[in-house]
Amino acid sequence: MSNNRGAGGVKCHKCRYIVLEDMNDTYKSICSKSCASFSNKNFIYLLEDKLPTWVKQKVEEEQWTKGKLHCGKCGSKLGSFDFISGRKCDCGNSVLPPVHLVTSQVDIPFSLPKMLR
Secondary structure (H helix, E strand, O other), X not given: OXXXXXXXXXXXXXXXXXXXXXXXXXXXXOOOOOOOOOOOOOEEEXXXXXXXXXXXXXXXXXXXXXXXXXXXXXXXXXXXXXOOOOEEOOOOOOEEOOEEEEHHHEEOOOOOOHHHO
């Protein structure tokens, strides 16, 4: 059985438009829990080789440099990308992916424990 972490899709916080079908293809930290720069509470980092079509189109429009990601329906800012600077985590163990969504700008579905379903 697959991970249900993203069942229902990640939606724009403003208009509820689905912007990410599931979260199975998002970056999982290789850093220690003490690393402050990686936090699923603040960002959803997207893997470069598994970007949603709309994100890939925006990145290609900007010629793989840097830019902002907006909802395709209402235009609300959802995140950004930066292929120029690169950003290392605070502990220095890894380079964070260049594409991210801001968790305060999207609604992330979650699975209820089996006993609550």
